[in-house]
Amino acid sequence: EPEVTQTPSHQVTQMGQEVILRCVPISNHLYFYWYRQILGQKVEFLVSFYNNEISEKSEIFDDQFSVERPDGSNFTLKIRSTKLEDSAMYFCASSRDRGKYEQYFGPGTRLTVT
């Protein structure tokens, strides 16, 4: 069964460093998402991406964040200058299209900023 994959599974970085989290969505899906979950808190929406542009973004998704689909398979989240409060589990998800389609989640990348 097709699945969303994410790399790395765990990333440790120092404050101020740039990180890139990678996702490979399900191949025939057109809508992509990034969510994050700070330890002990709710999952929060960051950004959605459709037709090679950002479709929606939350207040969390400020200028420090960017997303890109550099080729036909990868979907990346870049954090330019990490802060301690960026430590969280980051989930990528994809859905077949807009509308009432299920979102399929990747296993997550645990980002630890020291």
Added chain:
Amino acid sequence: KNEVEQSPQNLTAQEGEFITINCSYSVGISALHWLQQHPGGGIVSLFMLSSGKKKHGRLIATINIQEKHSSLHITASHPRDSAVYICAVRDQGAQKLVFGQGTRLTINP
């Protein structure tokens, strides 16, 4: 902005018991999702529904649009059902999900 509340926050039961987890939301939605999060952190989609009832194995999900309420039921619960169950809603006209805080379910043998 939709507010999603789940109850209970924690639930411990004995194997075989019938489990109910509740979810309420504040604003009309286009769809509601029930998700399962395992101890390792991974999230699995269980159901997506916008009306009525869906059943998959021992899991049943219902939604009452007028009441803005959904329930997830587990029949004949088993220790492997132990996980965090999360309700998430999609607002009308939006694609993003708004999540509840989750219900931690522990089934003891």
